[in-house]
Amino acid sequence: MKTVILVLIIILVTLALASCGNGDAPVPETPVAQEPVDDTPRDTEPSPVGGNEPDASAEDTPVPDAFFFKMGDVIIEMDQDIEYVISNVGEPLGRFEQQSCAFDGIDIIFSYPGIQIYTYPAGAGNYIHTIGFFDDSVRTAEGSIRLGSRVQNVFDEYGDDYSFETGMYRFTRGLTVLEFLVEDDIVMGITYRLLLDL
Numbered sequence: 001m002k003t004v005i006l007v008l009i010i011i012l013v014t015l016a017l018a019s020c021g022n023g024d025a026p027v028p029e030t031p032v033a034q035e036p037v038d039d040t041p042r043d044t045e046p047s048p049v050g051g052n053e054p055d056a057s058a059e060d061t062p063v064p065d066a067f068f069f070k071m072g073d074v075i076i077e078m079d080q081d082i083e084y085v086i087s088n089v090g091e092p093l094g095r096f097e098q099q100s101c102a103f104d105g106i107d108i109i110f111s112y113p114g115i116q117i118y119t120y121p122a123g124a125g126n127y128i129h130t131i132g133f134f135d136d137s138v139r140t141a142e143g144s145i146r147l148g149s150r151v152q153n154v155f156d157e158y159g160d161d162y163s164f165e166t167g168m169y170r171f172t173r174g175l176t177v178l179e180f181l182v183e184d185d186i187v188m189g190i191t192y193r194l195l196l197d198l
Contacts, residue, residue, distance in 0.1 A: 114138035
């Protein structure tokens with residue numbers, strides 16, 4: 001368990017691009033030990049005309065070309081200006097700023113309930129490159145996977161088109177990646193990130 005938490009911390013700190021080695025970077029909270037949760041598929045909504053037939057158009061819905069996260073009804077995308085999030089979701093619970101070692105400007109980490117949003121500077125704005133989960137109050141937008149979900153629920157939702165290395169399952173869409181850190185078939189970490197060309 002300690003190994004998984006250590007790996008999760010190392011991954012998130014590395015992805016933050018804010019760790020320039022000065023020792024001032026915030027240490028992300030470690031997820032509490034998760035019990036398996038029941039993530040059985042939910043029944044489909046009845047069709048608008050009141051019948052019980054599944055909506056045929058749902059089968060034809062194209063898969064998005066990028067992963068995104070949702071807070072309530074607000075869609076949060078990788079490479080999106082953080083000001084959009086702040087104006088639509090509200091002020092963060094906290095923020096940490098540090099001179100960027102990869103970009104010209106300030107890297108900022110924004111804390112919201114259950115997540116941290118990592119940004120990079122570009123022009124006059126700061127843009128999202130990583131979102132990390134820290135408790136089971138938040139879920140993935142597409143499959144409602146959360147910390148404590150069973151890995152089979154991940155496969156049921158996202159399929160088998162993934163790469164795997166040291167307990168980490170990586171699903172890629174376009175320039176975005178959704179990663180699940182798994183131990184004993186239980187999801188211990190979830191990270192959305194942008195594939196940055198540094």
